[in-house]
Each structure stands twice: as C-alpha cells, then as structure tokens.
Amino acid sequence: MSKTLTLYRPVGLNEAQLILDSGCSAFPPRLPDQPIFYPVLNAGYARQIARDWNTPDAGSGHAGFVTTFDVDADSLSRFTVQTVGNSLHQELWVPAEDLDTFNRHIQGPIRFIEAWYGPEYRGPDTTLGPLESQGLALFKQSGGGLPRLQALIQANAVACLFNFAWWASSPAPAQGLDTAALLTLHDRVREAWVALYPVWPLPIPGGNRQTAAQ
Numbered sequence: 001m002s003k004t005l006t007l008y009r010p011v012g013l014n015e016a017q018l019i020l021d022s023g024c025s026a027f028p029p030r031l032p033d034q035p036i037f038y039p040v041l042n043a044g045y046a047r048q049i050a051r052d053w054n055t056p057d058a059g060s061g062h063a064g065f066v067t068t069f070d071v072d073a074d075s076l077s078r079f080t081v082q083t084v085g086n087s088l089h090q091e092l093w094v095p096a097e098d099l100d101t102f103n104r105h106i107q108g109p110i111r112f113i114e115a116w117y118g119p120e121y122r123g124p125d126t127t128l129g130p131l132e133s134q135g136l137a138l139f140k141q142s143g144g145g146l147p148r149l150q151a152l153i154q155a156n157a158v159a160c161l162f163n164f165a166w167w168a169s170s171p172a173p174a175q176g177l178d179t180a181a182l183l184t185l186h187d188r189v190r191e192a193w194v195a196l197y198p199v200w201p202l203p204i205p206g207g208n209r210q211t212a213a214q
Helices: 013-021 043-054 096-104 131-142 146-155 157-169 179-196
Strands: 004-011 063-072 080-083 090-095 106-117 204-208
Touching: 004 013, 004 043, 013 063, 013 157, 043 063, 043 106, 043 204, 090 096, 096 106, 106 157, 131 146, 131 157, 131 179, 146 157, 146 179, 157 179, 157 204
Parallel strands: 106 204
Antiparallel strands: 004 063, 063 106, 080 090
C-alpha cells in the first residue's frame, strides 16, 4: 500500500457543492483567473482562511468549509511547497493544468471537517424552508422517528451536510426550538447521517462569526 500525505483545503459553498457533486472524489477545475490550485499542509492554516476570508466573501456564500483528504505521497514530488507567511502558512502549489492528475491520486473521500459562517450565510436551496427554520422543519416532519428522519436527510442531503454546523452553532430560540429539542435533533441527525453516509462526516461547527466575536 502506497504512503499517503494528508492535506487540507478551505472552500466556499459553491466549491463545496461541486466537490459533493463529484462524490467527494475530486476538486473542480480552476477558473481562467485561477492558475494555481493550492491545498495547504495543516488544518490551522485552512481554518484561518475559512474563518477570516471565506465567511465575509459573497462569492464563497459567506461560508468556509475546511476539507481534508489523503493523496498518494509519491505523486506530490513534482509540486513545490510555498511558505507564504510564517511556518504555519504552507501551501502546495499545483498548476491548474495538473489538477486532473492530482485528483486521480486522491485516496478515499474528501471530507468536510469544520464549518464557519458569516452573518449573511443562507445556505443551499432546500425544501426545508429558510435556514433559520430548517431545524424546526426536520424536528416536526420526522415526528421523532429515525426512518422518517433518514428519508428527510436523503431528500435534503446537501442542506444537511452544509447547514448542520450552522444549526449547532446558532441559538435554539432563533431556530424556533428550545435547547433540549435542538440537542435531541442534533443527536438524531448525527445518528441518521452516519447510517446513511458513513464515510462523509458532518463538519463540526467552527463558529458563526456573528456570535463568535461576542
């Protein structure tokens, strides 16, 4: 079995959805004004970008998701590591034309491990209604039953994956639920999600920038 290296990449909502469209197996092609694809070498640096750059950016959907993934280590020798600040800020620079080859050497799924949100985040389209009422909709429509909750999650998998950490980091009253009901919902959603998508973890909440500064 070949040796792998674990890398990280902060992404906004649009890129996150494109990764999900690939079955979490590849990063999307670069845009014409993006000559370099740059995953980073540690989670702390990825977190800084997701939190401080993605959350205020409309083009990122006012959200930053930290992804992690494993790559065949031997395939990375052709690419250079660049330090763009202090020793924490290390990036692997992959020319855009080499991204397809890079993607082919990803081992296993790309995982979303942490999520940060700006105050203007609204999330992907879903049948569950506005972001602030989605937890309540899941709670009511599932009726407390796991099979019904699993069906709702399958029908709204994108929203659940990218919004779950927002539900977990936002006050229960703002979502129309009391704290006990919200915690119960979180536990049930996690249980249902793991049963449906065992290799795609729900990202943990890094924070909602509107409340993190308080």
